[in-house]
Amino acid sequence: MNTSRRRPGSAEAAARTLCLVPSPSVVDEQPGSVSLPSSLGITGNDVAIQAVRPLLRTLEDCGAIQQWSRADDGFVTIEINDLDDEAYSLRIDDDRIMLSGSDRGVRHGVQTLLALLPSACLMPGSGARAILPTVSIADAPRLGWRGLLIDVARHYMPVSWLRTVVEMLAFHKLNVLHLHLTDDQGWRMPVDAFPKLTTVGARRRETLSGPAPGNTFDGRAHGGAYTKEELRSLVAFARERGVMVVPEIDLPGHMVAAISAYPEWGSASDPLDVLTTWGISSDIINVRPETVDALRTILDEVMDVFDSPFIHIGGDEVPTRDWESSAEVAELMEREGITEIRHVQGWLMTQLVEHLKAAGRTPIVWDEAVDAGIGTDVMVQGWRSPEAIDAAIAAGHPTIASPQQHWYLNYSNTLGEDEPLGYGVGKNIATSLEEAFAYRVPDRATGAEAALWAEYVKTPEKASFQLLPRLAAVAERAWAGNNLTFDEFLPSVRAQLERYEALGWAHRPLDGPGPRWSRTLEKDGDDD
Template identity: 45%
Template sequence: MQRRISLIPQPQHLADAGGELDLSSLGAIVAADPEATGLAWLLSDLLARGTGLRLDVRPAFDGPAVRLRLEGPRPADLTREAEAYRLRVDDGGVDLAAAHPAGIARGIATLRQLLPADALRAAPAAEPVVPRVAIDDAPRLRWRGVHVDVARHFQPKEFVLAMIERAWIHRLNVVHLHLTDDQGWRIEVPSRPRLAEVASWRPETVIGHARDEAGADGTPHGGYYTLADLREIVAYGRERHIMVVPEINLPGHARAILAAYPELGTGHGKGVATTFGVFEEVLEPTEASLQFARDVLDTVAEVFDAPFIHIGGDEVPTAQWESSPVAAELMEREGIAEVRGVQAWFTRAFAEHVTSLGRGVIGWDEILDGGAPAEAVVAVWRNEAYVKKAVDAGHRVIVSPETYVYFDHYESDGPDEPLRIHGLTPTAKVAAWEPVPPGVDPAAVLGVQCQLWSEYMPSARDVEYGAFPRLAVLADVAWAAPEAREAAPVLE
């Protein structure tokens, strides 16, 4: 019987040469290029953890070895060429070649999947053997992300590190951290101490679904990441060539901010939200609000090294601005005809500051209302019509429609499914999804991302249940070419 080599996502080209290679027959991991040395030690550590085999890292070695090679002209970051790799496993050892260290990182993730499944355990539990194969591979899409909401329900640093690891082994390249919302603020900002002291905690949480109005649990919930925590998270991602993208959601979803600094709103803050939904509280369009945002974004840019900062911008009600003398004065001064233009004023100001920090801007598709800055990347969540709207307006797009990649929806209609916000998104629906809508230039689609909103996923176990196996399916959709997914081509 012909064996099946199962990899997620599926590589573009795979040839099974038959037989296995015992990695203990190799003498070293060779990284002649200093840029590959850190990845070589990462591979050495993973082999030692899962199989007990420790291979030294050396710049040169005569004899069978694992060889990590950087070759050819260096492509730009966040391109398909940067993550392409070639992997060969034969009697002479393992040869992994790429033009960019990110390609080496993706190849190591594949090599790890080629090991026995028990090699993923935290202690030696598997033999260090891999099948003899030839793989040529590259991603279909440049941005392949997983969004983790740590604002609605806080998760410890260790869980975020674990999600980075899971993203990496599935050859995703982005972990998006939703750090702020009505229900909690999760990032330390030294110049704004009340964010940690007040905004990071709520006194209780609604029981069951918010629409059921079944009361609250009476249990305080909260926490935040220190800057040292976040630097560790960023470094952990960087080691694996995973981009950790921070999101500071403004000017709506501001209940937690206004609990700490009510003067940034109407002055009538109601405290950190204890239930879920969309709340009317927003930042007032003042210089004080802009300075608050600048203080926060300065801290974010100091800690995170991703080339993008996400400024949120979704679900911003206008009710408070409609009755605000401050907003009325702004609209008259700036010639803003409709109150929705107040959000556009905020968006332009946030984007200008993010750009001054040397970073690119991402916002949810609501930033299109009133005209988003031309350079902004638009993360489309509502429906695919907004993909075309954003592309037609000249924006690059991250495609994340609720109907396909919101993994806080139900996975099945079975009676034992845990509570979810609504919707039904089984794995088959994710697998059948085509992320580039008809009539849209594929070059404008930066990539895709799944969302793990956590209103009804309070524990790490809940988030993991919501993520898998759908995250693995999305990884295949984002990486593998459609023809490779139907029938993996064989190398000639």
Template identity: 40%
Template structure:
């Protein structure tokens, strides 16, 4: 079973699967459950409806041609935040594919979908009174093929956006599976798509939606009307998403365009983040931001998604912030899975199945949990997302659910029959033997990175945090 339950006792025998008797048990942890299979039938007790749901997911995995083994399982998660980010801005994912992604995450007992809805390369959400965000901002005339160092493009238009009803459907579908959808509108950087739609939001830029990967230098200005725009966007996001946290990004924001606004342009983002946090507080919500917002001091109740290695995890916790661990060198699932030349668009540092399984979030007083991130610059389809996410997301799910010592060989033994379950669910996972001939993308070359070079780069990138 994946993730591995924390206590399993086989009681012997094999029994015809019957509809389980379910009940709430307030003595159990909220997401915990007890599953019993025996001659008297199948029962699932949960500390809440979520616990019952997770017990039934374990039962699904135990099933074998209509029979289940006799077993007693007591189980509860290691972390309360067991998340996965899905980037639908770089490559739009239609609603049915998002729902399927949620199904698979919930099957592995993940409970947070961090939905990255906007970026330089596309805006995916309707905002009342701002029609050009989707008529212009959701479309780009071409898409970069492979890593940006190669300068290759496919010259095919790409676009798409979600209606309000689409997003309500996604939120409701996730809630039925005890998954919280945390939306992210990245600001004040990563905003070129919005500025392409409404140039008055920018600092003189009059071009289109970004077609290349990397960081756009074009960021929001700080005019009162632009701040009002941001508040309007967040108002609508709060109306659609009941999540107590709302992501505002805050990462990778160049300050060059702000030089004429202030002698200290680096302080502008801190004030911007504080204003957006104060506005979200009027809705009873908290900010979720990437660890860059720690520089100069983040809003006191902000939750930090620590991605630039492991150092920001300790910095965020020491500064009194709740923190989610998602270091790129351990849980970025767009990174290459092997050195095999058949891997599609190999970028980033090497991140094998074993590497993900070995990830151990550093202990911190305010650690909520961890999440894996699926950035889709190089994932042009749901099948490609499958290939990059699975089975590495299986390994991650065990890291954040299962307590105690982990053994990769033992996990690998359990993974092989689990892959048959993924086959039955139609998941285009990466074979353990390596990429198939059809998995390669020779027309979209990558840019592999060396781990030591990346760690040195991260040390330099987080120098500002060592002064927090």
């Protein structure tokens, strides 16, 4: 018997032998294995059957089972109980499988079963036999918020691929898909009250294609927006897989696309086009009452589509140049007793925070909003540095850790010439798998979240390449904690790469990207 618990000197043993990502809390390995029968009986209520469907679909698709049916005494028993919200217990014996937990916990247990199968079982039509090790696992996450931000504003991504992202998240036991829906370069969220946000703000005339800053453009228009029906469908699809979709409307900066559609919202007098370059724009929205009302209306429509208890309202990178010369802002500061220009942002965001709270939602902001004086009842996503994350926690905010140096997965893996172009190249910044794994989430953090910003991510294949396998490192830290060393983690990553291959998910090999991802090919348009 080899019992492995989440403590130094033993958790790594489970990771080495089972090669699960993320590693489980408690493992009791038994000698031997079991083959699933071709006709599989399942015992469980309707909720349990729904939770186990991903496993059944996978087994049917690969040909490991011919059929399954509900049975009073099935080979697989699923029990929904009152274990902690995401905890589960799994026992695989030589004559049966027992999986129990809450609804969400059982879904995580199903993902563990999928990962324990031979990787060939994850490939449709493989004809692989479904053989599982005999083992007992008791597992639960360290953090309740384990997420990934996908930037669909810089480059529009189809809903079909976002569904694949949901599957990736579930496979890694991550439970939040954070959709960055708006930015200077594009507005993807449909708003009935302001249709020009998508008819005008969703499309730019061309895109910067070389390193930023620069003047190399592709000369091709880019656009796209979602319908409310598509987004609601995505939310439902994610919910069925234990993933919550959290929308973000980024403000009061990063609003050039919105101002291009509705110039009266801007702080400057000159009309704007949807931005074609990257970086921080000095153009931000104004503080007029009618503009604030428009933002409330936008958030109302966002809440109508997304049922998440959380709504992200941005707050990062807000230059105050236009506010400093605004008579309206000067009047506001005098009326509200605001003594520092940066606290105008705090005032504006507080108006929207109160609106969201009145609707029963929890607002989330980027960590700069802490400097702007936002209240401690607001959740903060810390990104600028580990120190900024620690400061938000110390100030009393529920805090999501998203350190750019470690978990911004749009950065290239290395600065080598064979890597696809990433946002950090012009800054000589790269984030390797080891660097992603190196970050240790503070004990007092509410959650952890990686980000894929899409300045140089034009296609689903490139996005998947940037995510995998670094997302596995994020999952390990967010679910399992900080016990494994990188060398102890690597065998699990190698096994995970085999699973990605079987699932058909593009990924970066550990030994490098290879010539098809060279920057030369990418500049020639192979990545479009």
